[in-house]
Amino acid sequence: QVQLVESGGGLVQAGGSLRLSCAASGRTFSIYTMGWFRQAPGKEREFVASISWTAARTFYADSVKGRFTVSRDNAKNTMYLQMNALKPEDTAVYYCAQAKNPYYSDLTDVAFWGQGTQVTVSS
DSSP, X not given: OOEEEEEOOEEEETTXXXXXXXXXXSSOGGGSOEEEEEEOTTSOOEEEEEEXXXXXXXXXXXXXTTTEEEEEETTTTEEEEEEOSOOGGGOXXXXXXXXXXXXXXXXXXXXXXXXXXXXXXXX
């Protein structure tokens, strides 16, 4: 059974930083593209960033480019999201996601989700 467990969320002031982690288990982590999504109150879930299974390709939403960095450590079965220069509009529940199919570089089809971690940015 696949499990994705996020951690690292919290309350931070605008301009601050947080590092989210997503620990994966249940299937071979290193062959699946991973990603981060977020959902703010009253809004739909939106894509934040993804990283291919080889880590060679990363994609970011325009709203986070230059501020967020996604990375992965396949030896630790863990993905990270370094968030810098945080803004109040970054406040949301952040979800980890794993692709449905192995050896694909994009995250078109998500097979598994984490339970989410709350990030709150105060102004």
